[in-house]
Amino acid sequence: MGARWADFQYEIYLNGMNGTVPRLPTDLTRLEELAEHRLGPGPVGYVAGSAGNGSTERANRTALERRRIVPRMLRDVEERDLSVRVLGRTLPAPLALAPVGVLSIMHPDAECGAARAAAAQGVPFILSSASSTPMETVAEAMGDAERWFQLYWGSDREVTRSFLGRARAAGFSVLVVTLDTPLLSWRPRDLDRAYLPFLHGVGTANYFTDPAFRAGLAKPVEEDPNAAVLRFLGLFGDAGHTWPDLAFLREHWDGPIVLKGILHPDDARAAADAGMDGVVVSNHGGRQVAGSIAAADALPGVVGAVGDRLDVLFDSGIRTGDDIAKALALGARAVLLGRPYAYGLGLDGQAGVEHVVRSVLAELDLTLALSGHASPATLDPSVLREEPPADSFGSSR
Numbered sequence: 001m002g003a004r005w006a007d008f009q010y011e012i013y014l015n016g017m018n019g020t021v022p023r024l025p026t027d028l029t030r031l032e033e034l035a036e037h038r039l040g041p042g043p044v045g046y047v048a049g050s051a052g053n054g055s056t057e058r059a060n061r062t063a064l065e066r067r068r069i070v071p072r073m074l075r076d077v078e079e080r081d082l083s084v085r086v087l088g089r090t091l092p093a094p095l096a097l098a099p100v101g102v103l104s105i106m107h108p109d110a111e112c113g114a115a116r117a118a119a120a121q122g123v124p125f126i127l128s129s130a131s132s133t134p135m136e137t138v139a140e141a142m143g144d145a146e147r148w149f150q151l152y153w154g155s156d157r158e159v160t161r162s163f164l165g166r167a168r169a170a171g172f173s174v175l176v177v178t179l180d181t182p183l184l185s186w187r188p189r190d191l192d193r194a195y196l197p198f199l200h201g202v203g204t205a206n207y208f209t210d211p212a213f214r215a216g217l218a219k220p221v222e223e224d225p226n227a228a229v230l231r232f233l234g235l236f237g238d239a240g241h242t243w244p245d246l247a248f249l250r251e252h253w254d255g256p257i258v259l260k261g262i263l264h265p266d267d268a269r270a271a272a273d274a275g276m277d278g279v280v281v282s283n284h285g286g287r288q289v290a291g292s293i294a295a296a297d298a299l300p301g302v303v304g305a306v307g308d309r310l311d312v313l314f315d316s317g318i319r320t321g322d323d324i325a326k327a328l329a330l331g332a333r334a335v336l337l338g339r340p341y342a343y344g345l346g347l348d349g350q351a352g353v354e355h356v357v358r359s360v361l362a363e364l365d366l367t368l369a370l371s372g373h374a375s376p377a378t379l380d381p382s383v384l385r386e387e388p389p390a391d392s393f394g395s396s397r
């Protein structure tokens with residue numbers, strides 16, 4: 001039997017006997033509004049904002065909400081186990097914390113607070129290349145807990161090589177390569193405030209501490225930080241990468257490699273042909289391509305194309321435990337949770353992230369049990385029914 005994630009609700013009720021209620025909402029969809037009221041508009045806008053008018057983020061939510069779970073009765077769900085095998089390791093639940101950069105804009109504990117929360121709950125923490133804390137510091141905060149490193153694949157091969165070597169040395173076991181951000185998208189919430197943390201040297205910690213990066217500077221970062229920022233901006237992305245270039249990453253990383261940002265089945269096949277170990281079906285939470293296909297609508301096609309060849313993970317739009325159940329039923333092996341834990345961090349530091357993780361997994365545990373499933377293994381597309389898109393005019397136009 002695995003962890004009894006659902007027991008978190010009884011812990012909450014028992015604490016209520018002493019007059020203690022949760023510091024944060026247990027409905028995680030309320031966190032964004034709370035963050036809007038309590039935190040600065042720049043940081044909240046950076047985390048909450050999306051490309052264009054937000055249509056892709058809305059589509060992500062609609063695609064998940066349109067799919068409804070069909071509960072089954074009189075199945076033995078007394079003993080449940082949410083553990084899954086992903087990328088050759090056993091996780092206690094089908095969840096990892098997604099890479100979110102510049103977390104210091106949300107809370108002083110930044111990446112270390114979120115990483116400690118993940119470690120405490122036994123779920124992997126994926127550190128962003130664009131973190132505000134050096135990878136070695138985050139690794140130290142996590143002890144021997146499971147940690148993965150997300151790479152923004154830039155234009156300087158020596159910096160990339162150095163990042164991979166540092167990450168391996170610091171105990172990061174999986175490489176997650178984000179493919180959908182060779183350029184920053186048009187993000188009106190950030191543009192309207194002219195808010196880009198990197199210009200102030202925030203989210204650049206891995207670069208500014210990197211020997212290969214520093215070797216390309218005329219003066220040390222501390223003496224000329226503006227020049228360091230300009231060098232960072234010049235090498236952060238590379239829109240010229242193509243599939244054969246993956247051989248460079250494989251040459252310099254001996255663990256699993258996962259490609260994040262896959263939406264088309266042919267790209268998933270190309271990933272498998274290139275010897276990758278997994279893909280993340282993702283549209284970057286709606287932050288990169290306005291008008292993009294919803295990630296949940298892309299998931300079945302990718303699973304059908306490569307689900308028997310590599311591990312398919314999912315992010316973009318996950319807010320609740322039932323969202324996770326739906327993604328698993330559509331074929332994902334595990335999901336990555338992003339914005340909700342960033343809000344939890346901003347509102348209550350490490351404790352806020354732990355609250356988010358425990359809440360979403362308690363809701364997943366209960367959703368599975370009450371739908372007749374004792375583990376993720378029995379979830380498949382037959383568990384879901386898809387509602388036709390709502391027509392606000394009540395017609396079939």
